[in-house]
Amino acid sequence: MRQLLLLISFLVITVVIQAQFPKKILDKAKEKVNKKIDNATADKTPNTTPETKNEETSTTTKKEEPASFKTYSKFDFIPGEKVIGYEDFSTGNIGDFPAAWNTNASAEIITVEGKPGRWLWFTKHGVFIPEFPAPFPEDFTFEFDLLHGIPINGAGFTICIAELENVNQPQYYPNSTNQFTIELNTANTGTETGGTRFAGRKNSNTDIQNNSEAPMLNDHNNPAHISIWRQKERVRVYVNEQKIWDVPKAISKDAKLNAIVFSVSYAEETVKHFIGNLRLAVGAPDTRNKFLNQNKWVTHGILFDVNSDKIKPESYGTLKEMAGILKEFPELKVKIVGHTDADGNDAANLDLSKRRAAAVKTSLASEFGITETRMETDGKGESEPIDKNDNPAGKANNRRVEFIKI
Known part of the structure; x- marks a missing residue:
């Protein structure tokens, strides 16, 4: 039987915090046994085992x-x-x-x-x-x-x-x-x-x-x-x-x-x-206005597994938003363009961006019923950055999918 665990009071803190803030942690913690160093870039293959x-x-x-x-x-x-x-x-x-x-x-x-x-x-x-x-x-x-x-x-x-x-x-x-x-x-x-x-x-x-x-x-x-x-x-x-x-x-x-x-x-x-x-x-999402009036919508809400063209399920809301516009205006056609950050090999990033754009097209067709002939795909790899590639936030902005009205 499921039971709801209630917090008794919003203002009750369960632990008394005695240390003064701020205190930057400068001492390196002891290395743990069997840790693997992983560079954790957005396009690195994860370790998967049964x-x-x-x-x-x-x-x-x-x-x-x-x-x-x-x-x-x-x-x-x-x-x-x-x-x-x-x-x-x-x-x-x-x-x-x-x-x-x-x-x-x-x-x-x-x-x-x-x-x-x-x-x-x-x-x-x-x-x-x-x-x-x-x-x-x-x-x-x-x-x-x-x-x-x-x-x-x-x-x-x-x-x-x-x-x-x-x-x-x-x-x-x-x-x-x-x-x-x-x-x-x-x-x-x-x-x-x-x-x-x-x-x-x-x-x-x-x-x-x-x-x-x-x-x-x-x-x-x-x-x-x-x-x-x-x-x-x-x-x-x-x-x-x-x-x-x-x-x-x-x-x-x-x-x-x-x-x-x-x-x-x-x-x-x-x-x-x-x-x-x-x-x-x-920034408040304004998909409909940007796509219809500016002929382009840039989204960071379509996410992929690392080093993969597999779309993460939490991208569903963003895909549904685009599908809704295409269903509302059946005469519209769109080019889907993938972009990556600058980590990794240029050729590999270009190939990955093209595969990811193709995956978005496939998802819009199979999950939302958008006719495939209304969609073209392309990939630019790391060649068209919109932010710096020297910090995590900039790289996250460069990893994107663009929808361009054609």
């Missing part, structure tokens, strides 16, 4: 397939138009705390066998904040992957996006006037039910609270993809393909949100949290 041993939790888990593309049929999340913050931990050293973060606790960059890329493992309870450009606008999206080990009852994982008076003291985020907080309770009580909680504050006198079940948080073999979408006062929150909340009046439209705060109340040996692939993008 069984995956998680070296960080000392457990062996049977590898399971993530949700299929069709399970996202009701997924309507569309990322912002420009990536301004991106963190895949590829620029740091294994065992180090990432340079562009602050904390009053400790964490380290790791790899997990069988999981592509790098992860940040929170090794001590406390608060953690990435130094993304702020304040955030009234329209933005934020995404990240959450992988957890063997949680215990009540071992919640909290993310708060807030307007802090002092960004150097994020441990006091519960007191901020403008904020919304998401509690992801990955507790395993034997019923395989994960609890989630949302609380938004528009002013000092108004709280909005809600609770929900999120059983997908109990999948210890695959990361949960968390998507947050703010449009002025409205906030939507998704866990994988499921929309957990859609709150029309969750935050003041004038809120100058300036901090993303991760809070971990437990970080013992059997309670481990890892995050990866953080992505902050700004």
Whole structure:
């Protein structure tokens, strides 16, 4: 029987944070046994095996397939138009705390066998904040992957996006006037039910609270993809393909949100949290207007497996948006053009970009019924960058798909 795990009070903090903030973590953590260094570029082939041993939790888990593309049929999340913050931990050293973060606790960059890329493992309870450009606008999206080990009852994982008076003291985020907080309770009580909680504050006198079940948080073999979408006062929150909340009046439209705060109340040996692939993008999606009036739409919302033309299922909302326009205007024809960043071999990137564009065409035809003769494809590889290739956010902007009206 599934049971909902409720957080008793929004303002109760389960752990007293004693260290003063900010404190940059400068000491390199001890290298862990059996870690593999992985350069975690967007186009590197991941290690996949029938069984995956998680070296960080000392457990062996049977590898399971993530949700299929069709399970996202009701997924309507569309990322912002420009990536301004991106963190895949590829620029740091294994065992180090990432340079562009602050904390009053400790964490380290790791790899997990069988999981592509790098992860940040929170090794001590406390608060953690990435130094993304702020304040955030009234329209933005934020995404990240959450992988957890063997949680215990009540071992919640909290993310708060807030307007802090002092960004150097994020441990006091519960007191901020403008904020919304998401509690992801990955507790395993034997019923395989994960609890989630949302609380938004528009002013000092108004709280909005809600609770929900999120059983997908109990999948210890695959990361949960968390998507947050703010449009002025409205906030939507998704866990994988499921929309957990859609709150029309969750935050003041004038809120100058300036901090993303991760809070971990437990970080013992059997309670481990890892995050990866953080992505902050700004700009309200305006697909229809841009494509019809500007003859072009550039999207960063169609994502692929590393070094592959396989489309990730969380791209469904973006593809559905484009398919809707093509169905509304059956006379329209479109060229689909793939682009990569500058990592890797030029020829390989060109080939990859062409294959990815072809995969988008195939998906629009097979999943949404768009006639193939209405679509052409091409790829430019790394030859037409729209941002710098010397930092993760710039590379994320260069990895894109363009739809051009023909």
